[in-house]
Amino acid sequence: MLTELQRLLRVWTTVWTTVWIVAGATIALGQNPPSTQAPIRFSREILPLLSDSCFACHGPDEKARKGGLRLDTLTGARGSGKSGKIAVNAGSPDQSEILRRILSSDPDEVMPPPESGKSLKPEQVALLRRWVTQGAPWGRHWAFEPPQRPTIPVVPGVSHPIDALVRSTLASDGLQPAPEAARSTLIRRWSLDLTGLPPTPAEVDAFVADPSPQANERQVDRLLASPRFGERMAWEWMEAARYADSNGYQGDGERTMWPWRDWVTDAFNRNLPYDQFTLWQIAGDRLPGATDEQRLATGFLRNHAINGEGGRIAEENRIDYLFDQTETVATVWLGATFNCTRCHDHKFDPYTQKDYFGLMSFFNQTSVDGSGGNPRTPPLLPVLNRELRTRVDDAQRGLSHFIRDTEALEQKRFHPEAGQSLDQTPLAQDFSAAHREHLKVPAANRDAGRLQKMTTLWRDFDPEYVAVLERQRASRIHWDTVQSQIPQVMVMEDLPKPRTTHQLVRGSYENRGPEVLASLPGHLTPGHRVARPDRLELAQWLVSPTNPLPARVTVNRLWQQFFGVGLVKTSEDFGLQGERPSHPELLDWLAIEFVESGWDVKALVRSIVMSGTYRQSSQSSPENRERDPENRRLSRGPRFRMSSPMIRDMALASAGLLTERLGGTAVNPYQPPGVWEETTFGNKRYTQDHGEALYRRSLYVFWRRIIGPTLFFDVANRQTCTVKTPRTNVPLHALLTLNDTGYVEAARVLAQQVLASESRDSERLVQIFQKILGRRPRPAESQILLEGLRRHRATYAHQPELATQWIRTGEHPTPSSLNPVELAAWTVTTSTVLNLDEALTKE
């Protein structure tokens, strides 16, 4: 069987990697040829066409504009360029220069020009002609118009608005919705999506057996209430925030931004409304009476890489950081590709270069000057968790106690008069200037170095005083140590005097153009004036109901998280070159509901995952699959390979190894030796952790920005903001889950458990399936695996020394009571199950 498979695989190898690209195909469904009478929808049909074919030379970018003609505004299109001929003559296609030039056969005249490599298809030309004939109606790009609450269509038997909006389009596409997924599938899907972890067998059993009509709600609410929810939601936010535990670049100093990461987890867990979530991260420090927590949130903006390379020009760095902050905010809240506007007006979207620097001005107000590579570049916020707080308080108490002892003794010895410092006392005059110099400093202000000098100076004169000083010194050293352990989070804080911002010619830091005042993107805020560069105003606009983008962009990212693809596939680009939403009404409905709920993230998530659309089986008829290969019409439930951090967490959880502690410093789990060392010529040495640190969730794994953890793949590179990561299937991924110590250890530990708890092979297999897949094996599966098990047993029985080696993979103890051959064989079998497509996939 496998030989034939292998033969086929050879044929496939040029092909197989394409399959993942399914995420790239677009829908060819539901596009019946429109009648000539059908009214043209400008923003849907014409604007993308003009944008793609014309705007590069006749669009918003004034400098790139050819022939003085712009086609991105109504006035421009109805007017004429240098030629004096009307471009779009409403109602008269034959008198419209645009059509004449498109249809021209003269290579010097035809548009788009041949060297652009672009050309219009006959049906596109026909569309343009119909549009002009119909009077060339104008409108804005859909994403820049406020969301409209759609009328929920009446679909028999459907109550959830999401389902009504999805199903009403299915029929016209010739698609049937898939039936509801099996309960065991559904609870695994929910668990993975909402907590990033598989359900326990007990949880599956309880749900499968729950006859209550509220069973679904109960499951979803239980998962949403789990502290694991915040951890799961934090991952994508960390990727968007380009979070890392080191600076990046040469030096790559370690930073302590992890309290910000813990804040994110906590904010999701207590369901901080998304508008607050936004306000705090953009401008927490600017809120009236800002709390430490609100200031901590602004670490979001400081998560960018810091370049400490020798010889770097500080201002160049500083500008790079501002670019990064500007573009991150634009991507995350506006779905805007602002990097295009760094050097010139946007080629397709109505964002100008002035908009770019107007937005940048909000971030251009801190004391950061770009010099050096300090991973704790002020402004800083010391952050204490409860444990640290106790230690700091203890150290402070200890130090204060010994300072009081010193002070008491000094009173007794020197008898200072009121207002007199010790060095002025008569006794002090009997000692050297050095003695007096130290006495001048009040006891409470003496650091460890000074105390050391004092003990030396007084050694021969006053043993009792020396003893007191030494006790103070010891407690001061302890206090210093504790202080140094307080994480310092880089946060935002504006200088008292606003800094002026300049437009930079071609985005070059050394090429200053005119001064630019802080502003919000002009086309979204017509007539609006910003008085001063206050991030709070920016943040408020980002969550203002008048801003058409943030709610849509956010609900789309969440949809992408659960369905694998956003309703707008280009979740990073809601501009004219982005993809139009597959379900525009649904997107608007979600956005409006989100805002009206008070930006309630859990309510939004709940609504999505409770929908029948989400709950569908991922199985589908071949016909449906043929018509909807990418599931963009949502005719079945989501099924896609989990992200690599989720796969790791799944493996740890299935094996019962996962540490459930929330938050804290980052950890270094297993990693092949020498990876950091090779990259950094030995400057960074990887010290693997031990014990529970090996089994913490993936979000706590130390992220060295110049060389990320080797145990993840298809993840954001944490260099710049990333809101969509690829999903590929390359052999290296398979090698990782087959061979990495952590994965083998997880298989081995799970095998140990079933060997200890169950004596029958078939029942052991059932337990393994239940822990990893949340279901029982089918007979054919059991047969294959149990036959395999017999082979593995035979192998290890012949070579028991190999068995001993194999079961020592990983540091988790191996009970000596277990037969090594048995455990080795079962470890292979468990690893097989862990590597099943179904195990790696959220189905």
Added chain:
Amino acid sequence: MSTAHDFLLRETRRQFLGRSGTGLGLAALSQLLGSGQAAAAPPAPTSPLQVRPHHPARAKHAIYLFQNGAPTHVDLFDYKPELLKRHGKPLPDSYIGGKRFSTMTGKADGKLMLAPVEPFRQHGQSGAWVSDFLPHTGRIADELCFVKSMHTDAVNHAPAISLMLSGAQIPGRPTLGAWLTYGLGSETDNLPAFAVMTSVSKGTSCGQIFYDFYWGSGFLPSRYQGVKFRGGNEPVLYLSNPAGLPSATRRSMLDDLGALNQLKFEAHGDPEIATRIAQYEMAFRMQTSVPELADLSKEPESVLALYGPSVREPGTFAYNCLMARRLIERGVRCVQVMHAGWDQHNSLTTELYTQCRDTDQPSAGLVIDLKQRGLLDETVVVWGGEFGRTPFIQGNLDDRKRWGRDHHPYAFTSWMAGGGVRPGISYGQTDDLGMNAVHNPVHVHDFQATLLHQMGIHHERLTYRFQGRDFRLTDVHGKVIREILQDS
């Protein structure tokens, strides 16, 4: 079984064509195939140009011997008698003209000229000038095309390397190797199409780092990312079975895994499952083919000798050069061999000797070896760094042991060999001090356009749409340097 196969082929082909037709990514294909051909096309390849390149390719493979840290052009390739004459004299103002240098130099005013450390001599029939630092390179001068008028935009290492390899200074764009494998696909099922190896001379004081974005795929799918081959027992991360797992057991386990996934595929129908089966099979093939790749026991002594004494030592530049040849022999599209330590701020008379010793013979040996095997015609070899070094001194003229040169983006030399590049020529010139590229200047993007051209790719037409824009390696620049090509 055949159901799965047919289904996969059908799905894949349809999705592929559907996608290329929409212009989302593999945009070039439908255009290249023509619609009639597309309809009858066999299972579509994953890369847009695999079926038919933009123009006939002169080279099938590329090897980039990247010299990280910026080799000093005025000491190695760009012979300037005037620099000798002016040794110790200040740099004339007319050469400065508002240039920016790294903060280590600050302003170039009043800097003192520094003569080349070693003498130059002419080599071969071409009479190319090469410094005595590089005797082996000198010996193959007639095989090489020296581009002496390279210039770049960046003055610091990471941005300049990023520009050289990805066309942009900011990290995160796809690199040359990623573009090549995206555009041309792979010729091997057993090895990654884009391989990367790194080395550094022992005792080098440089602090440069091999950032993984030097071989990243940026917004291209991550399968086009370079795979790092390491020295030592495990050339690819996680390649080896853990201790105590015999290879036969791995095979037997993968058989079961394949059978179970096949059951799932038949029951469910998701083509992703068929992909998974293929993925695990290819992983197994890599497990067997990579150790074979690293087994040098069948290399004749005479071949090993070409690369110099450290060729047997995994992790050295010499070893990596030999591996580069072995990789392209096995169908790997692009090999990026990076060697760090060329950052001679204060080590022209010390560490530069080590750098040259470690790289000179292996680089020349690789070219000779490829030629002997008839592989040089189809392989383009590139040697060069991210910028040049200042013709004036960094440091104190009296302190010879600490002589150095600072970063210099305005002129540097790279060489190319094979792959249809004209051998035995020099192209472009700098001024008489080696400060500025004055004749036929070649910008980084021109160099990239030329490289792509030799691989059958029109640099303006290999694009990928990201964030609404069609990106390419050469950004919006680049001009093929036809004068250095055999077929122009």
